[in-house]
Amino acid sequence: MTDSNLVVNVKNLVKSYQVVDKSFQILQGLNLEVAAKEIVSVEGASGVGKSTLLNILGAMDSYDSGLVDVCGTELATLTERQKELFRGEKISIIFQQHMLLPDFTALENVMIPLMIAKHSKIKAKEEAASMLDKVGLGERLDSFPSQLSGGESARVGVARALVAGKELVLADEPTGNLDRENSRMLMDLIRNLQQEMSFSLILVTHDMELASMAHKRNKIISGVLQPFV
Numbered sequence: 001m002t003d004s005n006l007v008v009n010v011k012n013l014v015k016s017y018q019v020v021d022k023s024f025q026i027l028q029g030l031n032l033e034v035a036a037k038e039i040v041s042v043e044g045a046s047g048v049g050k051s052t053l054l055n056i057l058g059a060m061d062s063y064d065s066g067l068v069d070v071c072g073t074e075l076a077t078l079t080e081r082q083k084e085l086f087r088g089e090k091i092s093i094i095f096q097q098h099m100l101l102p103d104f105t106a107l108e109n110v111m112i113p114l115m116i117a118k119h120s121k122i123k124a125k126e127e128a129a130s131m132l133d134k135v136g137l138g139e140r141l142d143s144f145p146s147q148l149s150g151g152e153s154a155r156v157g158v159a160r161a162l163v164a165g166k167e168l169v170l171a172d173e174p175t176g177n178l179d180r181e182n183s184r185m186l187m188d189l190i191r192n193l194q195q196e197m198s199f200s201l202i203l204v205t206h207d208m209e210l211a212s213m214a215h216k217r218n219k220i221i222s223g224v225l226q227p228f229v
């Protein structure tokens with residue numbers, strides 16, 4: 001496979017954080033390749049740099065050195081404005097804290113990415129409703145986040161992330177706040193939608209069961225990514 005078939009191509013990524021007068025190197029020459037339609041896990045103990053890596057891939061954080069090519073764009077070359085556009089066009093994020101807007105209904109929350117992508121309101125409504133139906137919430141379109149259970153909120157978060165049909169989905173501990181039963185439900189849902197919609201998925205998790213859906217499993221150890229064995 002040539003590099004151009006890769007949705008994510010990271011080479012020798014170094015990232016450190018400055019805290020007062022000390023520098024902590026979190027990622028120390030990390031490599032990662034993700035092909036189209038591939039599910040790749042990034043596992044590892046708390047604090048090893050999983051979210052740091054995801055934030056860099058989503059053009060939400062800078063890095064010290066290395067190559068970070070995402071959907072054919074080298075992120076270091078982008079201005080802040082270009083990063084915003086890049087995120088809007090290419091990347092979806094499923095958060096652990098579902099980050100739903102509290103004053104908007106489930107339907108309105110899922111419509112947001114479509115409105116940003118300049119779909120008409122009628123079309124956005126239709127597509128958001130159909131996406132919520134797919135995640136089993138077709139009867140809860142008018143519910144506000146405060147009226148939804150944790151599992152239901154998580155599913156709205158998934159619907160919002162996937163509705164715009166982006167090429168790359170980044171999920172940061174998507175089952176982190178859920179009990180076993182809801183975790184399983186969310187996992188089946190993400191797996192089925194990935195098969196149907198064919199996006200690439202980077203799954204950050206320390207949930208072994210969730211990680212088992214990945215085509216390739218990896219673990220961050222000492223600042224680099226190693227195949228999971």
Ligand SMILES: Nc1ncnc2c1ncn2[C@@H]1O[C@H](COP(=O)(O)OP(=O)(O)O)[C@@H](O)[C@H]1O
Pocket residue numbers: 017018019026044045046047048049050051052053
């Ligand atoms: N903005 C920041 N400034 C300083 N240190 C940070 C910052 N963000 C994260 N860190 C540190 O970097 C390390 C990796 O964090 P993170 O990527 O959130 O880990 P993980 O997601 O694997 O639990 C942790 O030690 C954390 O304290």
Ligand SMILES: [Mg+2]
Pocket residue numbers: 050051052172
């Ligand atoms: Mg994290």
